[in-house]
Amino acid sequence: MPENGKPYVTALYPEQHDQAADSLGRAFINDPTFKAIIPDITDPVDRATHLADLFRGMLAIERRSGQPVFGIVDDNGRVVAAAMTEGIGHAGALNMVATGLGQMPRMIRAIGMGGLWRGLNLVSVLSNNHPKEPHLYLQVLGCDPPFQGKGYGKALVDRIALEAKARPEIAGVYLETMTEANVAFYSSRGYEILGELYPLGVRTWRMYQRKR
Structure with missing residues (x-):
């Protein structure tokens, strides 16, 4: 945390991805989509562990x-929040499998x-x-x-907006959310609902x- 008390966003190095996966696993315990993906794991601690392993695989594919x-990163050097993003080339399911073939056993x-x-x-x-115009994709936050x-x-969210602003060919930032409470949050940061x-x-x- 910087001296002015505002959160400082940094690019995460690969050696920090395990911590990011653990934080994301706990963050998405009650997410409706992940409940639909693994409906049989209901214990919160067990669910967080399985989700963390899933995110480790996803982060390895991102890398x-x-x-x-x-x-x-908090004052103790631990990653406590993370955002996974993609540039203009957004991989579909087949491309994701091809790129992350080595991570499939972990994900299974x-x-x-x-x-x-x-x-x-x-x-x-x-x-x-996805929108047809060139955009950044905020895949997970x-x-x-x-x-x-x-x-x-x-x-x-504001850091990703700056990433888009720095590139003249980018029209904006796109995301999906499955949690109704997040709609108001993203709307307050300038997002509009496309559908x-x-x-x-x-x-x-x-x-x-x-x-803008």
């Missing part, structure tokens, strides 16, 4: 494909074959509904529950922040 990951251990199949179906539906309410999510989807039967808001 292999060169996609940036941003985060916030984390969420099972059924969960992996449901997850790939989700990626396929979402990737087919989460904050460890004990650190929520401190402005960390806002700081990460809704129902992958895996989960209500999903498509939101877009155009550059």
Whole structure:
């Protein structure tokens, strides 16, 4: 945390990804989509462990494909919030499998074959509904529950907006959220609702922040 008390967002190095995965695992315990992907794991601690392993696999794929990951580190040097992003080239389900083939065993251990199949179906539906104009994709953003309410999510969202602003060919930042409470949060940061989807039967808001 910097001296002015505002959260400081930094690019995360690969050696920090394990901590980021642990934080994201806890952040998404109650997320409707992940409940649909692994419906049989109901214990919160067990769910967080499985989700953390899933996020480790996802972060490894991000690293292999060169996609940036941003985060916030607390005073003890631990990653407590993270955002996974993608540039203009957004990988679909098949490309994700090809890029992350080595991570498939880890993901199967984390969420099972059924969960992996449901997850790939989700990626396929979402990737087919991106805006057509060049944009950055805010794929995942989460904050460890004990650190929520401190402005960390806002700081990460604003950092991604700056990444888009620095590139004249980028029209804006796009994301999906499956949590209704997040709609107001993203709206307050300049996102508008483009529409809704129902992958895996989960209500999903498509939101877009155009550059100003």
